[in-house]
Amino acid sequence: xxxxxxxxxxxxxxxxxxxxxxxxxxxxxxxxxxxxxxxxxxxxxxxxxxxxxxxxxxxxxxxxxxxxxxxxxxxxxxxxxxxxxxxxxxxxxxxxxxxxxxxxxxxxxxxxxxxxxxxxxxxxxxxxxxxxxxxxxxxxxxxxxxxxxxxxxxxxxxxxxxxxxxxxxxxxxxxxxxxxxxxxxxxxxxxxxxxxxxxxxxxxxxxxxxxxxxxxxxxxxxxxxxxxxxxxxxxxxxxxxxxxxxxxxxxxxxxxxxxxxxxxxxxxxxxxxxxxxxxxxxxxxxxxxxxxxxxxxxxxxxxxxxxxxxxxxxxxxxxxxxxxxxxxxxxxxxxxxxxxxxxxxxxxxxxxxxxxxxxxxxxxxxxxxxxxxxxxxxxxxxxxxxxxxxxxxxxxxxxxxxxxxxxxxxxxxxxxxxxxxxxxxxxxxxxxxxxxxxxxxxxxxxxxxxxxxxxxxxx
Ligand SMILES: *Cc1c(COP(=O)(O)O)cnc(C)c1O
Numbered sequence: 001x002x003x004x005x006x007x008x009x010x011x012x013x014x015x016x017x018x019x020x021x022x023x024x025x026x027x028x029x030x031x032x033x034x035x036x037x038x039x040x041x042x043x044x045x046x047x048x049x050x051x052x053x054x055x056x057x058x059x060x061x062x063x064x065x066x067x068x069x070x071x072x073x074x075x076x077x078x079x080x081x082x083x084x085x086x087x088x089x090x091x092x093x094x095x096x097x098x099x100x101x102x103x104x105x106x107x108x109x110x111x112x113x114x115x116x117x118x119x120x121x122x123x124x125x126x127x128x129x130x131x132x133x134x135x136x137x138x139x140x141x142x143x144x145x146x147x148x149x150x151x152x153x154x155x156x157x158x159x160x161x162x163x164x165x166x167x168x169x170x171x172x173x174x175x176x177x178x179x180x181x182x183x184x185x186x187x188x189x190x191x192x193x194x195x196x197x198x199x200x201x202x203x204x205x206x207x208x209x210x211x212x213x214x215x216x217x218x219x220x221x222x223x224x225x226x227x228x229x230x231x232x233x234x235x236x237x238x239x240x241x242x243x244x245x246x247x248x249x250x251x252x253x254x255x256x257x258x259x260x261x262x263x264x265x266x267x268x269x270x271x272x273x274x275x276x277x278x279x280x281x282x283x284x285x286x287x288x289x290x291x292x293x294x295x296x297x298x299x300x301x302x303x304x305x306x307x308x309x310x311x312x313x314x315x316x317x318x319x320x321x322x323x324x325x326x327x328x329x330x331x332x333x334x335x336x337x338x339x340x341x342x343x344x345x346x347x348x349x350x351x352x353x354x355x356x357x358x359x360x361x362x363x364x365x366x367x368x369x370x371x372x373x374x375x376x377x378x379x380x381x382x383x384x385x386x387x388x389x390x391x392x393x394x395x396x397x398x399x400x401x402x403x404x405x406x407x408x409x410x411x412x413x414x415x416x417x418x419x420x421x422x423x424x425x426x427x428x429x430x431x432x433x434x435x436x437x438x439x440x441x442x443x444x445x446x447x448x449x450x451x452x453x454x455x456x457x458x459x
Contacts, residue, residue, distance in 0.1 A: 037417055230278060297343060383396050421434065
């Protein structure tokens with residue numbers, strides 16, 4: 001309950017404000033969203049202008065500005081024809097519960113302040129740990145995204161390697177592949193670490209054999225982590241995790257698996273074998289805001305041995321002693337950052353409401369639609385699959401199109417609010433790409449979009 005009427009509320013009575021806000025949220029979750037499209041800054045200045053005034057506009061007007069002017073210029077990433085980057089298609093339960101989390105002023109950094117929230121988040125983390133095959137002692141934290149998740153894991157890996165390195169040695173190299181996500185390069189820059197690239201095999205996967213050569217050339221004592229990707233962002237390729245794990249074990253190296261997108265596929269029995277060997281990882285991430293139907297922003301970060309992460313990440317100060325001296329689980333000790341929203345709760349709530357079988361079924365459904373897209377592309381003479389699909393990313397070319405055609409085609413789809421499918425690039429070639437993680441994306445959507453690629457040059 002809001003206590004005394006704050007000055008900031010003076011133009012707004014609480015019941016009409018909550019009706020406006022809650023009604024909007026309810027409608028947005030209930031109705032099929034329009035795709036929407038961006039405006040330029042000049043257009044927004046023209047239409048919206050300044051909204052922050054000395055006296056305040058009041059709740060009704062502020063909501064009107066958001067609903068009528070701002071929201072329609074933000075793409076609905078849960079639209080069934082939003083197939084760019086990696087979409088975000090939260091379940092109704094997860095989206096609704098995000099409203100509750102927002103209303104609840106929960107501090108998710110410590111057990112002392114957020115016991116029940118931390119307990120519930122840990123149930124969700126444990127479900128993921130079981131999918132991976134991590135032991136009972138594993139644990140971690142929900143971070144804002146895979147970028148912070150990868151960085152946090154790599155910081156823990158380096159601290160661990162340095163703690164056990166012989167005197168005078170300070171391992172500073174991350175080994176990854178060209179298929180690794182851009183956030184690995186970014187982490188290396190933030191950490192002032194070196195990044196060594198392993199060549200991919202003929203199937204574009206990292207393998208133990210290629211990894212061993214690079215490690216021998218570098219000297220294993222220089223390396224503090226090996227990053228394998230379980231579902232690359234551009235192609236959805238899963239590295240050969242079993243052979244990579246074996247080489248990491250051989251050299252005593254920290255094995256990190258980036259499953260930000262593809263990790264959710266662990267819940268799909270039909271493709272589980274692709275992930276064989278993942279159970280040997282020292283750390284793992286998956287973004288529930290990608291293929292696990294949670295709202296932004298949510299990455300699950302897990303460690304085989306959380307004590308190693310705690311040693312690297314716990315912030316110490318007199319005003320924090322009350323937390324750090326306590327034996328309970330403090331999520332903040334496992335990643336970069338101190339204050340945290342209990343961002344795993346919408347995911348936990350949805351898992352609890354729907355049950356895990358619904359998750360497996362929804363993921364299998366998106367795999368079916370991706371399989372259909374692949375077949376449909378092979379069937380059409382003017383289209384060509386670039387690489388066989390592992391998960392739900394499908395990359396293909398329109399024969400005869402140059403880069404300009406792809407961009408014109410994509411711009412036109414968005415201008416019509418028909419679909420959002422941006423081109424990607426690989427080896428200097430512009431290509432078309434679908435990322436299918438939304439269970440609402442249908443075979444009909446795929447057909448409708450592919451039909452727009454008939455004309456040459458693109459309209
Ligand atoms: C999306 C992605 C990331 C980065 O995650 P954010 O949540 O966008 O920070 C890292 N790795 C892979 C493989 C990804 O697909």
